[in-house]
Amino acid sequence: MSIDMSIDKFDFDATLLTVNFATRLLAMELDRDTLLDRALEAFCDLGSCKEAAIMMYDIDSNLIVKAASLNHERTFPDEEIPMTKAMAEAAKSRAPVARAKCKNSFYPLPGDGCIEECGTCLCIPLVGSRDLVKGFVTLHRESLRPWSNSELFQLGIISTVAAISFENSELFRQTIEDSLTGLYMRRYLFIRLDEETQRIKRRGGELSVIMIDIDLFKLINDSYGHAVGDEALKQVADVLLQNSRRGADIVCRYGGEEFAVLMPGSKKEEAMIVAERMRAGCAGTKMMTSAGEITVTISAGVANLNECDLILGDRMLRMADKRLYMAKGAGRNRVVFEG
Structure with missing residues (x-):
């Protein structure tokens, strides 16, 4: 069911507040994970719901659930996940699609044939530049009360800002991300290192770093x-990401076979635990390559x-x-943490 949003008078004051809120919350954010988290929060708040999901197309046009909320x-x-009928309808119309008595599931709007039905679901297309659908947001709430035109209009504003913000984040990511491993590049490490050291000079706090090298690369x-070497680099990068603190640590390819993990807010003891987890993760993983199974350690x-006598990030890097x-x-x- 497509939605006609033209029949009711909108609350324009609320809409203006929404535009301001959406712009401040999303438009200036470039970090992908932070943007997903903020967008999910905005959709849940404005949609008055506890269940939501953000799905984006990947490079192969597969629909991937990037973020989801269940009871906050x-x-x-x-x-x-597969495309649903509601998503196909939303993509075709470039407008929200609502359904009542839909399945109360982690991924709302699963289409027909639902056994467990309750509440109301909404599917909103994320339409970016050149009118391209980048993905979808699905919302579910237990109440059968339909979304008002004012709510739909505000959610539409949020979805437009979010779609453009996701595009900007992707463009920014391409300038700072290593194409082989998907990790941040060295120059981004120094940007964040400067930001964090300036923050600590103003407010105090903790900052740790882990320098990592693949043994006998x-x-x-x-x-x-070299093709197998590249495969090893990618798999080591995956292990480092899996064992980092998601949304907190900045995992970078420092150069060649060397990596760096910047850990804002982390005391040395916590950094030691993460470093040991990464080391054990690599040592305990049999890496499958085109040449067969190999063991890689770091x-x-x-x-x-x-530990530095002055708050200088480069001194900390040299120490690590x-x-x-x-x-x-x-x-x-x-792992060595003294000396």
Whole structure:
């Protein structure tokens, strides 16, 4: 069922507040995870619902659930789901589609054939530049009360701002992200390092860094070729991301086979735990490559800004780098946090 939003008089004061809210909340944010989190919060608040999901198309045109909310608990599943009839209708009309008595599920609007029916669902297309549908937002609330025209208009504003913000985030990501591993590049590390050290100078706080190097990486390249070396780099990057603090740590490819993890708000003890988790994750993973199964280990050095006599990020990096090479000199496949 498509929605006619032209019959009621809108609350223009509320709409203006919504425009201002949406712009401040989303338009200036470039970090992908933060943007997803803020957009999900905005849709839930304005839609007066506890269940919502944001789905985006990937490079292969698969529909991926990027963020979801269930009873105010947010998750970031990165799971592929099929297109529903409601989504197809919303994509065709470029307008919200509502259904009553839809299935109360984690991913609302599953289409026909639902066994468990309750509440009201809404599917909103995320229409970006050149009128392209980038994905969808689905909302569910237990009440059978339909969304008012004012609510729909405000949600439409949020969806437009969100769609453009997602595009801007993607363009920004392409300038700071390593194309091989998907991690941030070295220059982004230094941008964030400067931001964090300036923040600590003003307000105090903690900042740690982990410097990481793949052990005997040259031997992997020499033995199996550079293509296998690239596969190893990508898989190590995945392990580092999986064992980082999602939404908090900045995981970067520092150069070659070296990585850096910037940890805002982290004391040295917490950084040591994360570094050891990353080391164990790599050592315990049999990496499948085109040359077969290989084992890859890493060495790491950990440092905290408070260990430096001055609040200078480059000193902290040098300290962590020194400890990294101490770890390699002590036999590799270990974490060093002193010395």
